Amino acid sequence: MPFSKLDTPAVARTLSQIAEQPDDVVDAFFERREEVELAPEGEPGGLRVWREEGFAVRLSREGRTWLASRDEVEAKPFAEALRQVARAFSSASYPEPSLEVAPTGPVAAPELPEFPAALSRAVRAHHVGFPLRIALRRHRRWVQVVGPRLVPGPETETFYSCAAESSWGRYGVLLPRLDAGAAEEIAAAVVALFRARQAPPPLPFRGAAVLGPSAVAVLLHEAVAHALEADTLAQGGNPESAVGVAMAAACLDVLDDPAAAPEGVRRATDDEGAVVVRRWLLRGGIVEQPLADALWARTSPVLMPGAGRRGTRHLPPGPRSSHLEILPGEASEADLLAGSEEGLFLPEASRGALDPLSGQFALHFPYARRFRRGALAETVGPCVLRGRVADLLTRVVAVSSEARPAGAGWCAKGGQKLPVWATAPALRLEGVEIS
Amino acid sequence: MSVAPLLDEVLRALLKRHLTDAEAYVKRGRSRRLERTAVTESSSNSQERAWAVRAGNRRGSFFAAATGDPAPAGPWPEPVAGNALELPEPQPVPAWSTPSDFDTPLIGEREGLKLLESLGRELEAELPRARVLRAVLEDGSSESELANSRGLRARTRNRIATLYIEAAGPGSPAPTASLYVAAREPHHFHPTALARRLADRLAVSASGAPPERDTGDCLLAPVIVARLLAGLLPLLVGPGPGSRLTGARGRFGSDRVTLIDNGRLPGGAFESPVDGEGVPTREVVLVEEGLFRQPLLAWWQESAAHGEPSGCTRRAGWRDQPAPGPTHLYLKPEPRTSVSALLGAVAQGYYLIDVTGPGRFDLAADRFALPVCGFAVQSGRASAPVAGAWLCGGIGAFLKGIVGVGRDLTFHPLDGMIGSPSVLAAGLELRAGPG
Numbered sequence: 001m002p003f004s005k006l007d008t009p010a011v012a013r014t015l016s017q018i019a020e021q022p023d024d025v026v027d028a029f030f031e032r033r034e035e036v037e038l039a040p041e042g043e044p045g046g047l048r049v050w051r052e053e054g055f056a057v058r059l060s061r062e063g064r065t066w067l068a069s070r071d072e073v074e075a076k077p078f079a080e081a082l083r084q085v086a087r088a089f090s091s092a093s094y095p096e097p098s099l100e101v102a103p104t105g106p107v108a109a110p111e112l113p114e115f116p117a118a119l120s121r122a123v124r125a126h127h128v129g130f131p132l133r134i135a136l137r138r139h140r141r142w143v144q145v146v147g148p149r150l151v152p153g154p155e156t157e158t159f160y161s162c163a164a165e166s167s168w169g170r171y172g173v174l175l176p177r178l179d180a181g182a183a184e185e186i187a188a189a190v191v192a193l194f195r196a197r198q199a200p201p202p203l204p205f206r207g208a209a210v211l212g213p214s215a216v217a218v219l220l221h222e223a224v225a226h227a228l229e230a231d232t233l234a235q236g237g238n239p240e241s242a243v244g245v246a247m248a249a250a251c252l253d254v255l256d257d258p259a260a261a262p263e264g265v266r267r268a269t270d271d272e273g274a275v276v277v278r279r280w281l282l283r284g285g286i287v288e289q290p291l292a293d294a295l296w297a298r299t300s301p302v303l304m305p306g307a308g309r310r311g312t313r314h315l316p317p318g319p320r321s322s323h324l325e326i327l328p329g330e331a332s333e334a335d336l337l338a339g340s341e342e343g344l345f346l347p348e349a350s351r352g353a354l355d356p357l358s359g360q361f362a363l364h365f366p367y368a369r370r371f372r373r374g375a376l377a378e379t380v381g382p383c384v385l386r387g388r389v390a391d392l393l394t395r396v397v398a399v400s401s402e403a404r405p406a407g408a409g410w411c412a413k414g415g416q417k418l419p420v421w422a423t424a425p426a427l428r429l430e431g432v433e434i435s
Numbered sequence: 436m437s438v439a440p441l442l443d444e445v446l447r448a449l450l451k452r453h454l455t456d457a458e459a460y461v462k463r464g465r466s467r468r469l470e471r472t473a474v475t476e477s478s479s480n481s482q483e484r485a486w487a488v489r490a491g492n493r494r495g496s497f498f499a500a501a502t503g504d505p506a507p508a509g510p511w512p513e514p515v516a517g518n519a520l521e522l523p524e525p526q527p528v529p530a531w532s533t534p535s536d537f538d539t540p541l542i543g544e545r546e547g548l549k550l551l552e553s554l555g556r557e558l559e560a561e562l563p564r565a566r567v568l569r570a571v572l573e574d575g576s577s578e579s580e581l582a583n584s585r586g587l588r589a590r591t592r593n594r595i596a597t598l599y600i601e602a603a604g605p606g607s608p609a610p611t612a613s614l615y616v617a618a619r620e621p622h623h624f625h626p627t628a629l630a631r632r633l634a635d636r637l638a639v640s641a642s643g644a645p646p647e648r649d650t651g652d653c654l655l656a657p658v659i660v661a662r663l664l665a666g667l668l669p670l671l672v673g674p675g676p677g678s679r680l681t682g683a684r685g686r687f688g689s690d691r692v693t694l695i696d697n698g699r700l701p702g703g704a705f706e707s708p709v710d711g712e713g714v715p716t717r718e719v720v721l722v723e724e725g726l727f728r729q730p731l732l733a734w735w736q737e738s739a740a741h742g743e744p745s746g747c748t749r750r751a752g753w754r755d756q757p758a759p760g761p762t763h764l765y766l767k768p769e770p771r772t773s774v775s776a777l778l779g780a781v782a783q784g785y786y787l788i789d790v791t792g793p794g795r796f797d798l799a800a801d802r803f804a805l806p807v808c809g810f811a812v813q814s815g816r817a818s819a820p821v822a823g824a825w826l827c828g829g830i831g832a833f834l835k836g837i838v839g840v841g842r843d844l845t846f847h848p849l850d851g852m853i854g855s856p857s858v859l860a861a862g863l864e865l866r867a868g869p870g
Binding site for chain 1: 466468472473474475476478479480481482483485491496497498499500501502503509510512513514515516517518568608611616647731754756830
């Protein structure tokens with residue numbers, strides 16, 4: 001742990017000097033990051049390594065935030081950053097606490113060079129073979145937050161990102177570990193893209209759609225998590241007024257629980273040092289607890305902190321989801337595909353977008369499969385599910401009884417790129433528009 | 436202060452490890468970021484200090500980058516087999532004097548917030564009940580220095596400011612619009628002009644409708660042409676592809692089309708005497724009066740296509756691998772033609788003022804579709820607002836159908852800075868959907 005020798009009590013004492021008002025939010029955020037990438041085939045720089053460390057000091061008061069960040073963890077720049085954010089006595093010199101951090105060691109990522117071969121084997125096990133361009137990266141992050149009154153424990157995250165590109169499309173995913181299961185997950189996805197390569201897109205259609213767990217994760221990340229972030233809600237009015245609103249069908253229970261994320265990315269505290277909570281975003285389709293960080297939680301007793309995240313130390317934190325959990329229902333796979341009408345099964349979403357003001361939503365799928373009379377039928381090409389969030393979420397009629405980790409990916413709201421994780425079951429929606 | 440001795444020491448240390456090809460790069464930067472939303476305000480002050488090293492030999496290579504200063508002793512990653520690393524030889528750099536505005540200090544907190552506030556006021560003055568949802572001003576400057584094992588040494592400085600604005604108009608659902616602009620200094624952002632541009636777009640979006648399908652002369656605002664040029668970049672950068680759109684006599688566009696890229700464009704946001712690898716930049720004419728001259732070629736692509744290479748390898752930051760791309764690519768303006776003269780020449784057609792979303796480019800099928808808004812025009816006068824429309828056509832047909840070019844050259848931060856004046860084009864189609 002790089003920050004184990006950091007003199008956190010001294011940092012806390014120094015921070016307390018700039019927290020002059022009872023409601024001031026003051027903290028120091030120390031981070032170290034390491035990314036190791038195996039260069040995609042044909043590109044120079046066989047192994048690529050990025051290492052960075054630094055800190056940010058922040059003061060938030062009455063809706064205004066001042067932040068100063070540096071690319072080093074040293075006493076003098078720390079005192080200088082404090083001076084920059086302090087609102088009173090900014091010409092004062094602050095004490096320079098001892099900021100000793102552990103040195104970085106040699107780079108070792110033996111698991112990376114082995115994975116492309118494992119992935120090729122997994123693809124061949126599907127009785128197909130085609131060229132695949134793989135970008136594979138290991139992400140590690142160490143975080144230590146210090147407040148004037150509270151010093152939470154350090155946090156670490158380790159995960160992998162993989163993008164597999166073929167002539168028929170790209171599949172990108174985040175993985176908590178690189179193992180045979182990860183290779184099979186990617187292989188199945190790229191083989192599905194290959195098998196759908198000549199499928200024509202479906203004609204515009206209104207009817208039943210069954211979303212696979214990965215697609216559900218993307219849908220609910222955009223339509224529930226982003227929609228219930230306190231800063232997004234504030235664009236349309238008072239965030240706390242969302243509480244109690246019936247936003248989705250009664251069968252939908254959606255939580256954000258960073259402590260239940262896959263091992264390696266599980267968090268006990270957020271990027272502001274607040275303890276994370278098992279947050280019911282929707283209970284029975286009704287909004288219960290929007291996502292809030294320390295700053296938004298100060299604006300209303302209804303909002304709880306614990307969802308503050310930082311994509312980088314150079315930007316202030318914001319309320320974001322970490323690990324969405326959609327509770328399973330009671331429907332079997334046969335129930336989801338049942339009925340006399342024809343429908344579309346949408347296993348994977350490539351991307352989603354929400355306009356927070358209009359509530360208009362679009363979810364893009366690289367391919368889909370028709371289903372009729374309870375059975376999956378032919379594959380169709382790319383299509384888009386569109387609608388207004390409020391309308392779309394009320395159209396959920398059944399939730400699968402089996403939830404699984406799915407839909408992990410990057411979210412880049414406001415230029416802050418963050419990994420997001422999910423555990424989700426499949427859903428059936430009725431009367432939705434797909435074109 | 437120069438870090439050349441440190442870079443030399445790093446190169447020597449790498450050579451001792453038998454890494455005969457090596458490049459060391461150091462960057463120092465500082466930036467101020469100011470953000471205003473309806474309810475929050477933030478001010479960030481960041482200082483970056485980081486380096487990047489590329490090194491290799493016949494057997495393998497690596498890329499390593501980190502914050503702080505590079506330690507000649509490492510730890511360095513082990514090179515991994517892959518494509519060999521190629522580095523440029525030193526070349527004489529034509530005389531260049533550092534622009535005086537590189538020395539101006541970053542915008543102050545009060546001044547920056549005042550600029551953002553005035554945007555909101557100006558917008559409301561232009562369009563009552565319109566409001567700025569989010570405005571972000573970033574202002575930064577940096578110095579970089581690099582050295583490679585071939586003897587190349589280069590020092591560069593950069594200064595750039597960007598402004599992002601999201602706004603909502605009156606009504607329900609409220610129309611929204613956003614703008615992203617860049618300049619060397621924040622003083623080049625004129626709140627009144629920017630507010631007018633946003634207000635025009637919001638007003639048109641609120642009241643306009645798309646034509647079902649129509650053709651006619653289209654006067655395209657600079658931002659629309661810039662977006663079209665950005666979509667064409669795969670045809671203009673690197674060896675080979677440019678010839679795809681040339682006719683039997685090498686004709687790429689009408690005789691009004693002259694496309695230039697210039698890394699040392701005076702006043703340009705990325706003006707620099709050398710590129711991201713230390714190779715001298717210069718003006719390169721890619722298309723001259725409609726005739727395709729050459730693609731944009733990096734030094735290592737010299738023999739791969741007809742044409743003279745130039746310093747066009749961009750390095751956005753210390754985390755990024757150098758890659759070829761345009762710096763200031765623009766359609767040459769016609770100084771004698773005003774926009775009103777072009778508008779007056781439209782008997783029946785459209786004046787399209789802005790792009791409202793991401794476009795679709797199918798270079799293989801020679802088709803594009805771009806969501807736009809503007810006005811229907813009759814006898815040189817606006818007759819009705821147009822919104823939700825898609826400008827569609829063939830890429831070759833667009834370039835060959837350019838019948839007039841204005842003098843209002845404006846650059847937009849897209850893939851590099853892409854510039855264009857207003858353009859009068861024939862043969863394009865306006866539709867209600869992308870087709």
